Amino acid sequence: MRTEVCERFGIEFPLFAFSHCRDVVAAVTNAGGLGVLGAVAYSPERLEEELRWIDDHVGGRPYGVDVLVPGKIDASAERAGRGEGGLDTMLAAVPEEHWSFLIGLFERYGVPLPDFEKAKRSDARGGTQVTKEGAGELIDVSLAHPIRLIASALGTPPPVMVDKAKAAGVPVAALVGTAEHARRQVAAGADLIVAQGGEAGGHTGEISTMVLVPEVVDTVAPVPVLAAGGIATGRQMAAAMALGASGVWCGSVWLTTEEAETSPAVKQKMLAATSRDTVRSRSRTGKPARQLRSAWTDEWEGPASPGPLGMPLQMIIAEGAMRQITKVAESGNPGARELANYFVGQCVGLMNTVKPARQVVYDMIEEFADAVERLGAY
Amino acid sequence: MRTEVCERFGIEFPLFAFSHCRDVVAAVTNAGGLGVLGAVAYSPERLEEELRWIDDHVGGRPYGVDVLVPGKIDASAERAGRGEGGLDTMLAAVPEEHWSFLIGLFERYGVPLPDFEKAKRSDARGGTQVTKEGAGELIDVSLAHPIRLIASALGTPPPVMVDKAKAAGVPVAALVGTAEHARRQVAAGADLIVAQGGEAGGHTGEISTMVLVPEVVDTVAPVPVLAAGGIATGRQMAAAMALGASGVWCGSVWLTTEEAETSPAVKQKMLAATSRDTVRSRSRTGKPARQLRSAWTDEWEGPASPGPLGMPLQMIIAEGAMRQITKVAESGNPGARELANYFVGQCVGLMNTVKPARQVVYDMIEEFADAVERLGAY
Structure with missing residues (x-):
């Protein structure tokens, strides 16, 4: 596929894979998408180890890191983060x-x-690690690797993250659940917005992907928007791009892959x-x-x-x-x-077989092409 | 557009408009979609009057009626419905x-x-009127008019509704919020399923349109499925059809039209x-x-x-x-x-101008065509 996002990130398909599992990140990157490692709660040492492994397994292909920098956390943790x-x-x-x-x-x-x-x-x-200082350490570790994207999963990315990423030439992505947040993220320097609907797994708002994506696209144009929330199939990827998204960001679908940490x-x-x-x-x-x-x-x-x-x-x-x-x-x-449970989106209802992550990518792209062809026939 | 649903219902666009306002119903039908009058809480006499008005204004073009037949209501109302x-x-x-x-x-x-x-x-x-008996009266009034669709808005359509509609040659549609409900509705005789995501206005479940539509399409195939919930624009109509829907069912978007009862x-x-x-x-x-x-x-x-x-x-x-x-x-x-408030879906955020209902139809279809063309270019 030839899209602006594909060219900008040097990928074949505008399919971004969020995962806490390095094997999934590498598999998606190697299949032509862009794997993003969720670094929350990793110690800096552990993150260093994971990224080194990924570097060894993607042959220079693009991947990213996602850190959690929430706007508001418990005061005791803020104090601990400041070493107080x-x-x-x-x-x-x-x-x-x-x-x-x-x-x-x-x-x-x-x-x-x-x-x-x-x-x-x-x-x-x-x-x-979710304090500003803790996340700062993870950002430093990440930027010492050849990452091609750094994402802020909650709240506006702190200026230090944006500044360091820009200095390193790494684009900054930000996850948002409302159009207003998207506006703020772009003002704070985000290069790519991930509009995540309430059906998503993990931290999420209440506005659905179907409504949120066109709202955010209109709000931040020409900044590219990835659609997230409930997306696990190629039909949904086509739907997301019909809504105006430049690509998709999937998290849940990898949890039932062969590689998953689940x-x-x-x-x-x-x-x-x-x-x-x-x-x-x-x-x-x-x-x-x-x-x-x-x-x-x-x-x-x-x-x-x-x-x-x-x-x-x-x-x-x-x-x-x-x-x-x-x-x-x-x-x-x-x-x-x-x-027992784990974070997962409503699309868990569509996740019914165990496949290698690579196969999930290929199946999504094939189904995407079928859906586009079917639509074109109308 | 040439789709199976268009041919089956004799319409130009697979766009179904739910409204309590007869003017909207007639305007959408006359613009090439299919208007559906929400009959809940109308007395039989009032409904008769409304349908006669629609008959006089659509020149034989297809329209439908939606009745509310909830599975479970307060016992006092059930007794009142039975005349007890x-x-x-x-x-x-x-x-x-x-x-x-x-x-x-x-x-x-x-x-x-x-x-x-x-x-x-x-x-x-x-x-x-929401008791079985009350809804039965509304169904009788409706079937005495040349309606082309009768829809059940909550719960499985009662056998009497299905039997009477089939005898009159009128297809039965049913709104569902889960795949399991869709299965039951088809077993009960529904000819058309409206998969309504939780972002919809009015009575609604919690599964989003993005996830629900492909789930329901896969569950009831080859029965056609309309997507509902959050849909107010042509981009969203294209997205819904990329998900596998045969068309869309919109309710909220008419509430800010010139004709609306709002x-x-x-x-x-x-x-x-x-x-x-x-x-x-x-x-x-x-x-x-x-x-x-x-x-x-x-x-x-x-x-x-x-x-x-x-x-x-x-x-x-x-x-x-x-x-x-x-x-x-x-x-x-x-x-x-x-x-003051009223029923409306999350797509209220996309409803920012007052237009005639006819214009909403034309704008949606134009944007739909643009979205399909844009997708095809990938």
Whole structure:
């Protein structure tokens, strides 16, 4: 395909793949799209390792990195990020009531308790990566690699990110859920807007892709817009581009690929799920994020729940818990299977087979071409 | 355009227009689409009058009727529908607490009270039209006219509707919000499925158009599927058809046309609204319906609210109240302006000018052609 975005990024198809899994990133890049590694909660050392691996596997083809720089997070984490409190301040900000609720949940569902004392320190450290300072470290690590895109997943990219990226000649992308946010992102220096509808997996707003994309395209023209949210097939890619998008940004569809990091129990749930089986919940990160509905989301929204904390405190609670839950779920523990979940969009209903990521790209492009041909016949 | 749906319904464009306004129905039909009159809450006599007017204005061109036959409504209304209780039983089922809350609301917003005693009897009568028996009367009235489509807006069409329509040679359409509902509707005899995403105005589910349409198309093939929910432009029509839809069903877009029944104060709100200004609320009908967010929806969802009643009891409360609110809003009453709202989808953000309905059709088709041409160039 010859589109402006293809030429600008040196790719064959305007298909951007967001994934936390380096294998998916490399596979999509090698298949002619552009893989983007989600770096949130990676330590700088771990990110360095992942990017080095990708460099070794894409033969110079273009890929990107996505960092989470939320506009507003818990004050204790902001202080820790500035080195004013350290991890203890963050951990002290998690109320005892929440740990009790979590432990009660494990007991009620018959899931053996992990060593939370040990887990929570490393998860608190992960939490500091979403502070401006923490994200800044990840940005520095990323820009030392030959990345071709850096994306800001939540909120306006901080000036330091834009400045450093521009200095390195790396285009900046920004995810938005409203036209107003898109306007602000462009004013802040974003070169590419990802308009993400509320049906998307992960952190998301409430305006649907069908409405949001044309609104954002009209708002930021001539800045190119990628459509995100619910897109897992070539028909949907054609639809997104009919709406005026210059390409698509897909996240969920990679979660059931052969390469995916998804745990087997969760992958099985995703293959069986319909589009009704997701929910937008604060129970994993503290901000509304679409994910598989499970006993975890139900319990945190239920009457006995103390309510999710803000970001990143809820991540400290949820990350260690969910690692244990998915691990125990593998051994067949029924309570853990009920609780297990992961971020995914409504398009989980369209994800029914396990394929290599490369094949997902080829199938999407073939279906895209068929859809365009069918439309042309009208 | 030459599509299967165009040939089957004898129309030029596969564009179906749902409206409570006969002028819009006739204008769209005369412009080459297919207008569908929403008959809910019309008395049989009033519906007869409306359809006679349409017959006189479309010169034999095809149009349709949409009736609301919900699967589950308040038991008092079911009894009234069966002639077992009458309107008094229905009115007795509305708790005093709800009337008090409503009257308090009018007082707090400085809106003069209407004669609720008089209004509620006629609104209770309107409420009986959503019972099986009430809808049956509307179906009989409709089938005595040369309609070319009868649609069931909520729940599986009752066998009597399907039987009567088939006997009259009139195709049956059914609105669905999930693939499972689509399967049931086809099993019940629907000839045409309208897959309506959660961004739609009025009664709606939670799965977005982008995800729902391909899911439903795959589920019910070869039964044709119209896409609904958020669609107000030709780009979106092209997107819907890229998803596999055989055409589109639009409701909201007509509300800001010259012909629309929308009250001036509400029309003004719609023109100014962005896609963020809607909410899915039970406060007008008792079932979740997307509408403009206003003081009305906020107050009914607020802490002092007794909570909306079920359908159709909440309609008895809301209909008379909203008639008064919109009337008083015209005279500039600021409280009434805050409260006023109406059903509309997220595409209200794309509805920014007042045009004749005919022009909306022509503009959509022109933009559709442009979008298809643009896609073909890739």
